Amino acid sequence: xxxxxxxxxxxxxxxxxxxxxxxxxxxxxxxxxxxxxxxxxxxxxxxxxxxxxxxxxxxxxxxxxxxxxxxxxxxxxxxxxxxxxxxxxxxxxxxxxxxxxxxxxxxxxxxxxxxxxxxxxxxxxxxxxxxxxxxxxxxxxxxxxxxxxxxxxxxxxxxxxxxxxxxxxxxxxxxxxxxxxxxxxxxxxxxxxxxxxxxxxxxxxxxxxxxxxxxxxxx
Amino acid sequence: xxxxxxxxxxxxxxxxxxxxxxxxxxxxxxxxxxxxxxxxxxxxxxxxxxxxxxxxxxxxxxxxxxxxxxxxxxxxxxxxxxxxxxxxxxxxxxxxxxxxxxxxxxxxxxxxxxxxxxxxxxxxxxxxxxxxxxxxxxxxxxxxxxxxxxxxxxxxxxxxxxxxxxxxxxxxxxxxxxxxxxxxxxxxxxxxxxxxxxxxxxxxxxxxxxxxxxxxxxxxxxxxxxxxxxxxxxxxxxxxxxxxxxxxxxxxxxxxxxxxxxxxxxxxxxxxxxxxxxxxxxxxxxxxxxxxxxxxxxxxxxxxxxxxxxxxxxxxxxxxxxxxxxxxxxxxxxxxxxxxxxxxxxxxxxxxxxxxxxxxxxxxxxxxxxxxxxxxxxxxxxxxxxxxxxxxxxxxxxxxxxxxxxxxxxxxxxxxxxxxxxxxxxxxxxxxxxxxxxxxxxxxxxxxxxxxxxxxxxxxxxxxxxxxxxxxxxxxxxxxxxxxxxxxxxxxxxxxxxxxxxxxxxxxxxxxxxxxxxxxxxxxxxxxxxxxxxxxxxxxxxxxxxxxxxxxxxxxxxxxxxxxxxxxxxxxxxxxxxxxxxxxxxxxxxxxxxxxxxxxxxx
Ligand code: HEM
Ligand SMILES: [Cu+2]
Numbered sequence: 100x101x102x103x104x105x106x107x108x109x110x111x112x113x114x115x116x117x118x119x120x121x122x123x124x125x126x127x128x129x130x131x132x133x134x135x136x137x138x139x140x141x142x143x144x145x146x147x148x149x150x151x152x153x154x155x156x157x158x159x160x161x162x163x164x165x166x167x168x169x170x171x172x173x174x175x176x177x178x179x180x181x182x183x184x185x186x187x188x189x190x191x192x193x194x195x196x197x198x199x200x201x202x203x204x205x206x207x208x209x210x211x212x213x214x215x216x217x218x219x220x221x222x223x224x225x226x227x228x229x230x231x232x233x234x235x236x237x238x239x240x241x242x243x244x245x246x247x248x249x250x251x252x253x254x255x256x257x258x259x260x261x262x263x264x265x266x267x268x269x270x271x272x273x274x275x276x277x278x279x280x281x282x283x284x285x286x287x288x289x290x291x292x293x294x295x296x297x298x299x300x301x302x303x304x305x306x307x308x309x310x311x312x313x314x315x316x317x318x
Numbered sequence: 319x320x321x322x323x324x325x326x327x328x329x330x331x332x333x334x335x336x337x338x339x340x341x342x343x344x345x346x347x348x349x350x351x352x353x354x355x356x357x358x359x360x361x362x363x364x365x366x367x368x369x370x371x372x373x374x375x376x377x378x379x380x381x382x383x384x385x386x387x388x389x390x391x392x393x394x395x396x397x398x399x400x401x402x403x404x405x406x407x408x409x410x411x412x413x414x415x416x417x418x419x420x421x422x423x424x425x426x427x428x429x430x431x432x433x434x435x436x437x438x439x440x441x442x443x444x445x446x447x448x449x450x451x452x453x454x455x456x457x458x459x460x461x462x463x464x465x466x467x468x469x470x471x472x473x474x475x476x477x478x479x480x481x482x483x484x485x486x487x488x489x490x491x492x493x494x495x496x497x498x499x500x501x502x503x504x505x506x507x508x509x510x511x512x513x514x515x516x517x518x519x520x521x522x523x524x525x526x527x528x529x530x531x532x533x534x535x536x537x538x539x540x541x542x543x544x545x546x547x548x549x550x551x552x553x554x555x556x557x558x559x560x561x562x563x564x565x566x567x568x569x570x571x572x573x574x575x576x577x578x579x580x581x582x583x584x585x586x587x588x589x590x591x592x593x594x595x596x597x598x599x600x601x602x603x604x605x606x607x608x609x610x611x612x613x614x615x616x617x618x619x620x621x622x623x624x625x626x627x628x629x630x631x632x633x634x635x636x637x638x639x640x641x642x643x644x645x646x647x648x649x650x651x652x653x654x655x656x657x658x659x660x661x662x663x664x665x666x667x668x669x670x671x672x673x674x675x676x677x678x679x680x681x682x683x684x685x686x687x688x689x690x691x692x693x694x695x696x697x698x699x700x701x702x703x704x705x706x707x708x709x710x711x712x713x714x715x716x717x718x719x720x721x722x723x724x725x726x727x728x729x730x731x732x733x734x735x736x737x738x739x740x741x742x743x744x745x746x747x748x749x750x751x752x753x754x755x756x757x758x759x760x761x762x763x764x765x766x767x768x769x770x771x772x773x774x775x776x777x778x779x780x781x782x783x784x785x786x787x788x789x790x791x792x793x794x795x796x797x798x799x800x801x802x803x804x805x806x807x808x809x810x811x812x813x814x815x816x817x818x819x820x821x822x823x824x825x826x827x828x829x830x831x832x833x834x835x836x837x838x839x840x841x842x843x844x845x846x847x848x849x850x851x852x853x854x855x856x857x858x859x860x861x862x863x864x865x866x867x868x869x870x871x872x873x874x875x876x877x878x879x880x881x882x883x884x885x886x887x888x889x890x891x892x893x894x895x896x897x898x899x900x901x902x903x904x905x906x907x908x909x910x911x912x913x914x915x916x917x918x919x920x921x
Binding site: 111116118122125130133134137233248286287 | 330331333334335338339341438440441506510511513514517519520521522523524525526527528544545547548549551552555556559563564566571580582583584585588595876
């Protein structure tokens with residue numbers, strides 16, 4: 100307690116950006132939790148049967164449907180991207196510009212692949228299965244609406260992340276953080292701490308995916 | 319007790335980090351319009367909030383005219399009335415009070431009071447205002463779309479909010495929801511700034527337990543908002559889906575005009591939970607900054623330290639935490655398991671304990687103090703009385719058995735206007751009278767201020783006390799007109815007419831106040847430094863009004879809490895926070911500059 104309430108900073112050695120990201124993520128956790136709670140509520144309030152996820156989310160290879168295969172790959176990709184992100188943070192602190200930039204780009208590429216696969220899955224649901232936010236030929240209409248809303252909201256987070264990863268990679272590559280280059284919008288000098296802050300966001304988005312995965316695909 | 323004075327500690331840790339360099343605007347546009355200076359953003363927030371608040375004020379006159387003199391105004395029909403209610407309630411609670419307390423006072427006072435040069439991320443802070451302005455613009459746009467703004471009530475309960483019988487269900491409701499979502503996004507950008515600034519950007523010596531209570535109130539309120547707004551955000555997104563895409567999150571199967579609608583299987587109760595999970599903390603988002611500010615006003619204008627500072631801080635924190643577990647007391651009549659009712663009634667009544675504690679501490683602060691009946695003090699006293707009044711009716715409504723018959727009557731309207739309408743507004747007025755000299759260098763006119771206070775305070779009571787009585791008679795809330803209702807005596811109508819006349823007079827007093835604000839900008843008495851002899855940092859800046867960067871070359875160093883008033887033995891009756899104990903003996907009629915005392919390192 101004494102340490103927290105001491106002067107200047109409550110969390111010693113925590114840069115402003117990182118503190119801000121943590122607090123934002125707490126707030127965002129509330130958003131996702133409430134989305135998921137609402138999903139559970141409508142799933143139990145609806146009067147029509149809920150479709151079986153293992154059948155809905157199956158892909159056929161040579162006539163054999165394999166349940167949840169796409170989603171397994173997507174999850175794997177996203178978790179791998181967390182790994183590359185950790186490495187990027189690590190090399191960032193060593194000011195290894197080349198490796199950091201490459202790893203950031205790799206993370207972004209994984210993220211983009213994830214979003215691409217999600218787009219594929221959406222298309223499949225919409226075009227082939229005829230699922231819409233307002234109807235669902237396989238059962239409860241709320242299945243489609245919650246699915247599109249929540250995975251869409253998560254996919255939006257991933258896309259934003261990809262965008263920022265690319266911007267960061269470019270800045271690292273150019274050496275902005277070594278030269279203390281000022282930001283275009285903020286006119287403030289950046290430094291390598293931003294990569295860790297970005298990492299926090301990215302891991303959070305991953306973690307949220309694990310919950311969405313569990314609640315949508317395994318339940 | 320830990321609160322004895324003087325509280326100075328002279329050994330101040332050295333700076334932990336170098337100062338972050340400050341953004342300096344070069345052009346007129348970046349200085350005054352797209353400004354990143356928290357003080358300018360504060361003024362922008364406040365002006366926008368007050369402007370949109372005036373719309374809500376005018377709407378309240380129109381409602382009162384209709385209630386007082388039914389069937390006299392051909393331009394108000396039942397749909398209009400619903401729209402007025404809805405927009406009045408929503409604007410007052412969110413776009414006026416929340417924005418003014420957090421975006422306005424938060425931006426202005428936090429950096430100055432904690433001894434920072436600005437918020438931690440000024441650029442994001444600037445965006446916060448512009449998104450807020452956009453939210454207000456969307457809200458205003460809803461008055462001009464076909465069908466007008468939504469008339470769903472400020473609670474926006476589905477299914478009726480988006481069904482065709484409700485006014486504004488075509489476009490108004492969509493714009494309302496979009497505007498709320500924007501407001502939340504904009505607020506989040508600002509709110510993150512306020513929290514991180516308080517946590518991580520305080521000056522040397524400014525420990526958390528030396529923060530003025532104003533900062534504590536705004537800080538905890540911001541945290542509440544960051545955790546409560548998500549529920550509203552999600553609710554808005556889902557309702558937009560229901561309305562625009564035809565999904566059924568909140569919509570059960572419905573037959574309308576003999577037609578089965580395509581909705582089905584959703585849960586209207588879910589929205590109520592989401593709304594009130596936000597809605598109740600919202601009451602405290604408005605109340606906690608008011609608590610904080612009023613504590614400081616009382617202390618400064620009674621020349622006495624706040625009684626039980628630590629208790630006050632903990633009470634703010636505990637009230638904030640408890641406010642997340644009481645939300646369903648708004649849903650006693652919505653149908654719920656009696657055990658839940660029991661639970662929520664209990665938690666609701668428990669909140670009364672820390673709240674009452676604060677009231678006692680305010681009273682004890684005033685006990686045998688050297689009370690100055692300045693305008694801020696009058697408003698602060700007005701707040702205490704009004705807040706206690708509204709709090710007591712809250713105890714009634716918190717009990718299930720009492721609430722059920724009173725629910726949806728004018729009694730509820732009277733209760734929440736007292737506790738979250740009039741009380742915080744009085745604090746806002748007091749705060750404006752108090753800090754206007756800091757912001758402009760001039761005092762507000764005292765005579766107009768006295769007129770404003772007495773008319774507003776007495777008027778507010780004259781408006782809302784009768785409403786309690788009308789509520790007990792059974793006059794329902796949100797009714798366009800009563801017509802012939804057998805259980806309500808005809809004299810109730812006379813009372814209503816009387817209330818309307820008073821409401822118009824009170825409204826007029828607010829115009830006087832606005833006039834005062836504008837006139838005093840140029841013609842007010844020159845305030846000089848620190849006209850109220852306040853001890854907190856915002857008055858100890860090099861320039862008054864504080865310039866860009868708030869403090870001079872050196873950030874102030876803080877040696878004591880913000881409440882060293884009437885300290886025995888000190889030459890002045892106040893010791894500013896940045897005066898070390900060995901300097902107290904010197905004459906401080908002129909506040910010391912920040913460079914006094916120990917040199918602050920600077921990069
Ligand atoms: C001059 C001051 C005010 C007057 C005369 C006034 C008058 C009214 C009236 C006549 C109603 C509608 C009652 C009904 O028929 O149900 C109302 C509702 C409401 N007012 Fe005020 N009001 C004032 C200030 C405020 C303030 C400062 C707030 C801020 C919290 C506020 C918040 C509300 C809310 C939340 C509602 C409920 C809207 C709803 O039922 O959806 N009012 N007010
Ligand atoms: Cu409540």
